[in-house]
């Protein structure tokens with residue numbers, strides 16, 4: 591009956607989404623009156639189990655095997671399928687990362703059950719006790735809530751960044767159980783020859799506390815230089831709308847929205863962004879939103895905590911000057 595989270599680790603580092611899922615998973619488990627289990631697969635990763643417990647897991651199933659060192663669809667599916675069949679969880683949550691999106695459907699097909707991909711909301715139906723899995727559909731114009739009433743486990747992949755990171759509790763205790771993994775080299779058809787990490791200036795906008803985001807209203811690639819200056823003064827990073835990314839002004843890594851990343855910084859400054867629903871889907875949970883736009887009727891203005899109507903090329907340089915003057919005059923504020 592338990593709720594499971596498949597914890598994703600890369601090079602021995604837990605992915606943030608797995609911890610976010612533990613927070614949400616705990617809530618679902620409490621509603622069902624059951625426990626929360628994390629499944630941790632990899633090689634020599636047992637030390638991560640304690641972190642999973644601190645973040646909310648009641649029990650951690652550790653699948654440790656040399657053939658699970660690198661992620662492969664075959665290896666991970668086979669190992670996890672076996673424990674699922676043996677323990678029959680009620681719900682399985684997986685982060686919708688590149689790896690999670692690969693593993694989820696393969697596992698669901700093996701288990702002959704339903705999977706909702708890329709969810710942005712999860713809840714338990716009070717009457718049926720089924721998992722309610724909500725995700726944007728039709729290009730984000732419709733939110734679909736999907737149930738899987740007749741098959742178990744109910745499976746969902748979940749967008750990174752949509753659920754808040756729970757606070758770790760150093761005193762929490764839980765059970766760590768090692769599961770024997772029966773894998774042979776011939777089970778794995780993929781040969782991982784090399785893992786190459788991009789040397790590009792990669793940004794992780796999902797971790798930033800301040801995001802200064804630019805859209806088509808910037809009018810050119812150079813506009814981002816101005817945003818970078820503002821962002822660095824605030825200790826933040828630069829985000830973008832899809833229109834700006836599609837125009838080739840900035841890399842896809844910076845894209846916020848339904849087909850980009852979901853962010854929830856303390857401060858989101860939207861500059862020259864109209865606020866299309868697909869963009870809002872990725873940033874509307876930010877703690878404080880400032881919108882700078884020429885058009886007072888742009889949809890972004892109605893969700894902004896502070897809406898500045900004006901030309902961003904006038905407003906931002908003034909803002910930069912004010913912040914510099916403030917920083918010179920008194921102690922630096924840590925946001």
Ligand SMILES: Cc1cc2nc3c(=O)[nH]c(=O)nc-3n(C[C@H](O)[C@H](O)[C@H](O)COP(=O)(O)OP(=O)(O)OC[C@H]3O[C@@H](n4cnc5c(N)ncnc54)[C@H](O)[C@@H]3O)c2cc1C
Nearest residue numbers: 805806807831832833847848849850862863864869884902
């Ligand atoms: C399936 C699908 C997925 C999508 N996924 C995403 C996504 O992940 N992220 C995303 O962002 N979009 C996404 N989109 C696109 C989305 O629908 C919008 O087209 C896009 O967000 C618009 O970007 P924008 O706000 O930068 O541009 P626009 O809508 O063109 O808005 C530009 C704004 O800038 C203002 N402006 C112009 N000049 C100035 C100035 N000098 N000073 C101040 N303001 C100025 C204008 O008033 C206007 O409001 C998706 C669309 C589809 C169909």
